[in-house]
Amino acid sequence: MTDLAPAPVGPTPRTGSVAAGRFRALLRSPSGLSGAIIVSLLVLLTFASYFSLLSYDPIAQDPPSRLLAPSFTHLFGTDQFGRDVFSRVAAGVANSALIAVVAVTFATVIGTMGGLIAGFFRGIPDVAIGGVTNVLFAFPPLLLALALVSVFDRNWFTIAVAIAIVYVPIFIRVTRGPVLSLREVEYVKAATSTGASRIAVMMRHVLPNITSIIIIQVTLSLSWAVLTEASLSFLGLGAPPPTPSLGSMIFEARTLVYIAPWTMIAPGVIVVLLVVGLNLLGDGLRDILDPRNKGKR
Amino acid sequence: MLKTFSHNSVVRRIGAAALTLLGVAIFVFIMLRAIPGNQITAGLGTEAAALTPAQKLALEQYYGLDQPLVVQFFSWLGNLFTGNLGFSARAQQSVLDLTVASLPVTFELAIFSIVLALLIGIPLGMLSASKPDSPRDALGQIVGLAGLSIPAFLLATALLSVLASSLGFNPNGQAFASLFGDPLLNLQQMLLPSLVLGFGIAAPIMRTTRTAVLEVRSNDFIRTARAKGVPPRRLQLKHVLGNALVPIVTMTGLQFGYLLGGAVVVEQIFSLPGIGRQVLLGIQQKEYALVQSTVLVIALTFVIVNLLTDLTYRLIDPRVRAS
Numbered sequence: 001m002t003d004l005a006p007a008p009v010g011p012t013p014r015t016g017s018v019a020a021g022r023f024r025a026l027l028r029s030p031s032g033l034s035g036a037i038i039v040s041l042l043v044l045l046t047f048a049s050y051f052s053l054l055s056y057d058p059i060a061q062d063p064p065s066r067l068l069a070p071s072f073t074h075l076f077g078t079d080q081f082g083r084d085v086f087s088r089v090a091a092g093v094a095n096s097a098l099i100a101v102v103a104v105t106f107a108t109v110i111g112t113m114g115g116l117i118a119g120f121f122r123g124i125p126d127v128a129i130g131g132v133t134n135v136l137f138a139f140p141p142l143l144l145a146l147a148l149v150s151v152f153d154r155n156w157f158t159i160a161v162a163i164a165i166v167y168v169p170i171f172i173r174v175t176r177g178p179v180l181s182l183r184e185v186e187y188v189k190a191a192t193s194t195g196a197s198r199i200a201v202m203m204r205h206v207l208p209n210i211t212s213i214i215i216i217q218v219t220l221s222l223s224w225a226v227l228t229e230a231s232l233s234f235l236g237l238g239a240p241p242p243t244p245s246l247g248s249m250i251f252e253a254r255t256l257v258y259i260a261p262w263t264m265i266a267p268g269v270i271v272v273l274l275v276v277g278l279n280l281l282g283d284g285l286r287d288i289l290d291p292r293n294k295g296k297r
Numbered sequence: 298m299l300k301t302f303s304h305n306s307v308v309r310r311i312g313a314a315a316l317t318l319l320g321v322a323i324f325v326f327i328m329l330r331a332i333p334g335n336q337i338t339a340g341l342g343t344e345a346a347a348l349t350p351a352q353k354l355a356l357e358q359y360y361g362l363d364q365p366l367v368v369q370f371f372s373w374l375g376n377l378f379t380g381n382l383g384f385s386a387r388a389q390q391s392v393l394d395l396t397v398a399s400l401p402v403t404f405e406l407a408i409f410s411i412v413l414a415l416l417i418g419i420p421l422g423m424l425s426a427s428k429p430d431s432p433r434d435a436l437g438q439i440v441g442l443a444g445l446s447i448p449a450f451l452l453a454t455a456l457l458s459v460l461a462s463s464l465g466f467n468p469n470g471q472a473f474a475s476l477f478g479d480p481l482l483n484l485q486q487m488l489l490p491s492l493v494l495g496f497g498i499a500a501p502i503m504r505t506t507r508t509a510v511l512e513v514r515s516n517d518f519i520r521t522a523r524a525k526g527v528p529p530r531r532l533q534l535k536h537v538l539g540n541a542l543v544p545i546v547t548m549t550g551l552q553f554g555y556l557l558g559g560a561v562v563v564e565q566i567f568s569l570p571g572i573g574r575q576v577l578l579g580i581q582q583k584e585y586a587l588v589q590s591t592v593l594v595i596a597l598t599f600v601i602v603n604l605l606t607d608l609t610y611r612l613i614d615p616r617v618r619a620s
Contacts, residue, residue: 134313135320138596138603142558143576147592150580151328227448231562234450235577250451257458264458268451275446 025288032284038277042270046097049090056084058091059242067260076266079249080256085266092246093270095239099160100225106164108218111171112210118172119179120202126176133169141166145228149237156239159232163225174217175210182206212289219285223278230271246271307608314604321596322377326370329589377593383586385579392590395575400594403564403571405476406494407556409487411549413495414502419545421499422506423533429511437503444500449559453493453566460489469567490567494559498552505548509541516540542613550606557595 026032048054056074062082070077076085118129136144148162182188183206191201232238233247241248246267253264348356357363361372376382382392425437461467468485476483513519514537522536561573568574572595579587 131316131320134317135324138317138321138600139592140554140556140558140595140599142555143561143573143592143595146558146561146576146580147328147588150588223446230448231450234448235562235565237580247448247450250454254454254458257455258462264455268455271448271451272446275448276442279442279446 022288026284029284029287031280032287035277035280035282035284038273039281042093042274042277043097045090046094049087049094054084054087054090056087058083058087058244067256067263069260070262077260077262079252079260079263085249085263088244088249089246089266089270091244092249092267093274095156095243095245096226096229096271096274099156099163099229099239100222102157102160103163103225103229104167104218104221106161107167107171107221108214110164111168112175112207112214114168114172115175116179116202116207116210119176120183120198120206129172129176133172136165136169137173139166141224142228142231145232146235146237149232154237154240156243159229159238163228166228167221167225170221171214171217174213178210178213179206182209212285216282216286216289219278219282223275223282226271226274226278246274307611310604310607314600318597318600321600322374322593323370325589325593325596326373329585330366377590382590382594385584385587387582387584392587395587396572396591396594399570399572399575400598401476402473402569403557403560403573405483406487406490406560406564406569406571407553409491410494410498410556411552413491414498414552415549417495417499418502419506419538422503423510423538425503425507426510426514437507441500441503441507444496444498444503447496449493449497450562450566452496453490453563456489456493457566469569473568473570486567486569490563490569493563494556497559498549498555501548501552502545505544506541509544510537513537513540543610546613547606547610550603550609553602553606554599557599 027036049058060083062078064082065074065078066080066082068074068078068082074084074086076089079085079088114129114133118126139147144166145162148165149159152158152162188201188205191205192198196204229238230245230247230250233245234251236248236251238245238247249267250264250271253260253267256263354363361369364372380393382396384391385395388395421437421440425434425441428434457467457469461470468482469489471482471486474482474486519532519536522532527536557573560571561577563569564571564574565577572591576588576591576595579585579591
């Protein structure tokens with residue numbers, strides 16, 4: 001699966017028009033368009049929450065107005081402490097997004113570098129990086145995250161680091177295969193023969209040609225990272241309360257689901273939407289960027 | 298000649314798995330060392346502060362913490378080989394005994410989940426592939442996307458609360474019944490958890506089936522078989538599905554990791570005394586020996602399953618054996 005050879009498009013610098021063309025292609029595909037819309041809406045919600053544009057404080061308790069049904073004053077109702085569920089969901093999305101983005105950024109940078117070095121230099125670095133990858137792959141992903149989180153002092157950053165460690169091997173594996181075939185491509189050999197340093201060749205001629213694979217992987221990993229973070233916080237191993245998190249909101253809503261179903265439905269629907277949106281976006285990106293799909297429908 | 302080569306590659310694969318396991322043991326050991334404090338502070342909690350230096354030294358000698366790290370690692374590894382996985386103070390049982398009791402529960406859950414996933418995923422994938430870009434394809438794709446996107450904990454919580462309250466169906470509210478003790482209750486208790494996990498794995502299986510079937514169908518031998526007058530059902534099952542099986546088996550094997558991770562969540566929600574719940578209880582009660590040994594056992598299981606998937610894959614696909 002990882003031995004796909006990307007179409008050797010040459011080391012052309014990415015121009016604005018190519019990017020714009022791809023963006024238009026993304027919006028033309030039904031899954032890409034719906035993914036982009038969902039993700040943009042949730043990003044808006046995240047910003048609204050970050051900059052405190054929402055009418056309620058997500059952690060301010062207001063006992064007189066507890067368990068109110070959804071209305072115009074409280075869009076998604078209130079929870080058992082009278083906290084506004086909409087603001088809490090928005091803050092939960094913001095937290096999940098922060099953790100997922102930081103985790104995937106770490107994983108992308110470290111994993112891509114690892115994959116590049118392993119595939120391009122072969123030899124000892126390849127064996128060493130391959131060994132680490134195999135060891136990390138020997139753990140079921142959620143379990144590894146769980147074990148790491150239990151070791152760390154828990155806050156949003158350590159959770160992000162734990163999730164990042166889980167996803168590093170995926171990026172290594174996804175990039176190493178294409179790099180292996182790219183290093184044999186004529187123009188890469190030509191660049192090496194002109195006397196350019198191997199690191200320069202790797203960064204200038206190999207890396208740009210695996211960006212589409214990385215972009216697809218980033219989108220899909222973001223959706224997994226959101227799911228992992230939500231699962232951890234559901235199990236009580238997420239950011240400590242009162243930090244709003246979609247997973248812990250669903251956990252708290254278990255006992256309330258009959259008297260106040262909105263306390264579970266709101267975070268539940270939003271977490272699913274977030275993951276669906278990222279998955280659709282990933283599928284749409286794969287359709288336009290993955291060379292294996294060239295010529296297919 | 299061919300046979301010796303494939304035999305050697307099997308040996309190599311097993312050797313690689315053994316090396317990976319050694320790496321896993323080192324990783325888990327480092328993780329154990331990374332915990333702030335040590336067995337003494339973890340065991341005594343705040344009371345550890347009241348220890349005199351002499352008491353502390355005595356305890357360190359007792360636990361072997363005064364030895365160099367390498368010595369500690371090998372004595373720990375040696376203990377593992379003799380089946381000494383540590384002792385759970387809360388359960389007053391050895392971790393080995395706990396694991397022997399919990400592992401079969403998780404295995405049962407895993408087998409049911411995989412069977413359900415294959416029963417949902419393969420027909421749905423074939424249905425989708427039978428007419429690409431049609432409404433039935435869209436239906437298959439939507440179910441697939443739902444399986445990938447609905448977190449197991451959400452599906453499990455929602456199912457449990459809705460079924461328990463509206464239908465009064467909550468077999469998991471009773472004490473856990475073993476498969477051989479009370480098979481009927483056991484199967485009822487396994488139903489919802491394996492449905493939840495199976496639904497999650499059905500999605501990638503469905504997607505893989507769809508792609509593989511589409512790919513196989515474009516081959517010449519399918520056209521030949523059709524021209525020969527092979528009945529459609531036989532064509533679909535024997536010629537198409539038979540050849541699409543390799544990626545499906547691989548994908549199913551890969552999902553085992555999801556399954557073991559998902560088991561933590563699902564066993565917790567449905568109160569199944571499996572290995573996932575054992576890890577979680579260990580984490581909650583700060584019993585690090587229990588956590589680390591159980592994590593190691595799970596990783597060991599995972600590596601073995603991957604190895605078996607790999608070997609099965611050689612068995613069903615002669616092309617892999619030859620290459």
